[in-house]
Amino acid sequence: MLFLVISILPFLFLLSKSLLPQQPLPAWASEARLLSVLFLQELFSLRSFRGFTSWALGVPSSEMACKRKCAARAASAAENAAECEDMSVLDLPELALECILEKLPPPALCSMAGVCRELKDRCRSDYLWRRHMGDKWGAVVGGAARREWDSYLASRKDSSAAAATMESCGSGGISRRWIESLACVWPLSWRRSRLGGGDKQRCPLPRDSVMSWYLSLESGRFWFPAQVYNREHGHVGFMLSCYDAELSYDSHTDSFQARYPPHGRRTVVIEEGVQWERIRAPPLDTPAHDLHASDCLYDLRPGDHIEIQWRRNKEFPYGWWYGIVGHLEPCDGSEHFCRCHKSETVVLEFNQYTPGSRWRRTIINRKDHREEGNEADGFYGGIRKLYSNNEIATWKRLWPVEVLE
Structure with a gap:
């Protein structure tokens, strides 16, 4: 005990010096002063030092120990009574608890995750959040959005690593490393509370989790790539088309903000209030400026529903336009003789246009089809045959009220 008292004298000396008005102390002295305060706090919490103080004050150690045991028993009895009165949700069978968590909506799962550590791990599991992702975002978020999210995570990791490197090389980096290295060998409770932070700092939401992706979409912080039908509020020049855009969700209006890339002389166009039914995940990985390699040309028959790439000129991105396969001029459309x-x-x-319109019909070659067209009529690109009744029904639902000129 005498050795313990003697060992803290230097820290007491530095502490007393810091209270007197004088010239600023060097950096190492400030760090030592901080450690002296923390050491004293820890020292007074040690059982042996409490015994020494009780002996110095004339209080028998046996009496102190008896009081502590009585207090511990009273606390234990109170805890047992509380446990008997209320049953924790964690006491439920594993299958029952899993069924309850599966029924919870995302806001309730987030609230439940703040109850305790075990529920936090359960409520953040990818298994639970994949279903919510599919239910709400499955129709508008596809492979392109997933790749964009992975790229976003990688950029965040790189920026965090760079910031950590700059901090360690700065003026406070050396002193912080010195304290952390000392904390590894000094068994003080402040090592976990002051340097490590609380539970919220040590256990943040994993960025690569499905829950993190869901919440980033829900909050609108993450702009994801998708396609928008009838862009710019159904402008007549874009009826029955679908164009690439970046979208951000607005939870207050349950709608999206669409940001279309610039083309030609036009700057970035932003459309607000885009509803869910006008958005789809890109069915193909073909970028908006690339020609899609058609693989269905020899399967096309009259009556088939198709989407074809079209752009106004070479500077514009492609949009996907809806049409059907028609009959050749000599054919009368007879089922048996066609x-x-x-x-x-x-x-x-493209029957949304009036008969005789230059946009009504176009002809392509199955064998040598590439991009076809001119500056006057635009350029037709790759073709995608529609096999899904849901896709066809979506295009028919967007059919204009009046025939276009």
Whole structure:
């Protein structure tokens, strides 16, 4: 005990010096002063030092120990009574608890995660949040959005690593490393509370978790790539088309803000109030400025529903436009005598335009089809055949009220 008292004298000396008005202390003295205060706090919490103080004050150690035991028993009895009165949700069988968590909506899961550490780990599991991702975001978030999210996470990690490197190389980096190294060998409770931070700092939400992705989409912080039908509030020049955009969700209005890339002389166009039914996940990985390699040309028959790339000129990105496969001129459309599917020429019809309009029909070649067109009529690109009834029904639902000129 005498050795313990003697060992703290230097710290007491530094502490007393710091209270007197004088010239600023060097950096190492400030660190030592901080450690002296923390050491004294820890020292007074040690059982042996409490015994020494009780002996010095004339209080028998046996009496102190008896009082402590009585207090511990009273606290234990109170805890047992509380446990008997209220049953914790963690006392439920594993299957029952799992079923309860699966029924909770995302806001309730977030609230439940703040109850305790065990529930936090359970409520943050990817298993629970994948279902919520599919239910709410499955129709508008696809592979392109996932790749964008992974790229976003990688950039955040790189920026965090760079910031940590600059901090360690700065003026406070050396002193912090010195304290942390001392904390590794000094068994003080402040090592976990002051340097490590609380539970919230030590256990943040993992950035690569499904829950983190869901909340980033929900909050609108993450702009994700998708496609928008009838862009710019159904402008007549974009009826029955679908264009690439970056979208951000607004939970207050349950709608999206769409940011279309610039093309030609136009700057970035932003459209607000985009509803869910006008958004889809890109069905293909083809970028907006690249020609899609058509793989369905020899499967096209009259009556088939298709999407075809079209752009106004070479500077514009492609949009996907809805149409159907028509009959050749000599064919009368008879089911038994039609041979249009055997011809090298394919007629595409866009019946939202009036008969005689230059946008009503176009002809492509099955064998040598690439990008076709001119500056006056635009350029037609790759073709995608529609097999899904849901996709076809979506296009029909967006059909304009009046025939376009």
